[in-house]
Amino acid sequence: MNQADRKEFELIHNKIDTIKEDIDDLKQAMDQAHIKSYQDIKFIKENLFDPHKGLWAETKENSAFRISTKKWRTTISAAFMGLFGKMFYDMFS
Numbered sequence: 001m002n003q004a005d006r007k008e009f010e011l012i013h014n015k016i017d018t019i020k021e022d023i024d025d026l027k028q029a030m031d032q033a034h035i036k037s038y039q040d041i042k043f044i045k046e047n048l049f050d051p052h053k054g055l056w057a058e059t060k061e062n063s064a065f066r067i068s069t070k071k072w073r074t075t076i077s078a079a080f081m082g083l084f085g086k087m088f089y090d091m092f093s
Contacts, residue, residue: 048055 046054051057
């Protein structure tokens with residue numbers, strides 16, 4: 001090997017080392033990004049599907065409220081329709 005080949009070899013070796021360091025840095029950055037993504041997904045999962053305080057619990061409470069109010073809404077609606085019917089009947093009789 002002559003002097004030019006040695007310089008070229010050192011340049012290639014330095015470039016390979018730089019690329020290897022860049023890959024290691026990228027790997028560390030990706031690991032941190034994966035950890036952050038995992039934490040974000042865990043946070044979303046807990047807020048959506050927690051049976052005691054998540055969105056799922058609020059949806060169940062809302063559904064239970066609608067079912068329980070359906071009974072008295074029907075009763076009150078029937079009473080108002082009866083009152084309007086009586087007022088309409090009384091106007092023409």
